[in-house]
Amino acid sequence: QVQLVESGGGLVQPGGSLRLSCAASGFTFSAYAMSWYRQAPGKEREWVATIANIGGVKLYADSVKGRFTIARDNAKNTVYLQMNSLKHEDTAVYYCKARRPVPLTEYWGQGTQVTVSS
Numbered sequence: 001q002v003q004l005v006e007s008g009g010g011l012v013q014p015g016g017s018l019r020l021s022c023a024a025s026g027f028t029f030s031a032y033a034m035s036w037y038r039q040a041p042g043k044e045r046e047w048v049a050t051i052a053n054i055g056g057v058k059l060y061a062d063s064v065k066g067r068f069t070i071a072r073d074n075a076k077n078t079v080y081l082q083m084n085s086l087k088h089e090d091t092a093v094y095y096c097k098a099r100r101p102v103p104l105t106e107y108w109g110q111g112t113q114v115t116v117s118s
Contacts, residue, residue, distance in 0.1 A: 001028035002107050003069040004096050009112030012086055017066070022096030022109055023057075030054065032100045032107075034072055035081040037093035045095070049081065053100075064090075086116045 008020040018102075020036070033053050037046040049070040050059045058070055069082040079096055093111040 004098060004107055004109035006094060006096055006109045009094060009114045011115045011117060013118050014087060014116055017082070017084045018114060020053065020096075020112060020114070022079045022081075024077045024079070024098060024107075027098065027105075029077040029098070032098040032105075034083045035097045035099065036070060036071075036079075036096045037047050037097060038090075039095070039111075040089075040092040043092075043102065046117065048094070051079065058062040059079055074084040082090075083114070088116050090114060091116045 001027045005023045006020060008018060010018060012018050031053055033050055035050040036048040037045050040050050048061050048064055049068055051070045051072050060068060066084065067085045072079045085092065091114060093113050095111045096109045098107040
């Protein structure tokens with residue numbers, strides 16, 4: 001049974017930090033690129049960051065570049081999103097996604113709420 005379980009969300013003040021985690025099970029984690037997406041109220045889900053399965057390639061949306069860091073621990077089947085200098089506009093439900101291109105396979109987590117507010 002495939003599972004992606006996000007954790008680490010919560011309420012934080014502007015300028016603060018949070019670290020999200022996404023624990024994977026039920027598939028070969030090291031074979032999948034991992035990504036974080038977010039969806040704010042009334043908006044479409046948007047891509048935040050991606051880390052390759054191996055090789056360390058990391059990509060970021062312009063809106064989070066320099067503030068967020070994606071990382072993975074293949075021994076723990078976990079991907080992380082370190083979020084620093086948080087802004088009100090970072091408020092959203094954050095989702096992790098696993099993707100393998102061949103054969104195309106994608107899995108999504110259930111999301112974790114991040115609220116940035118004073």
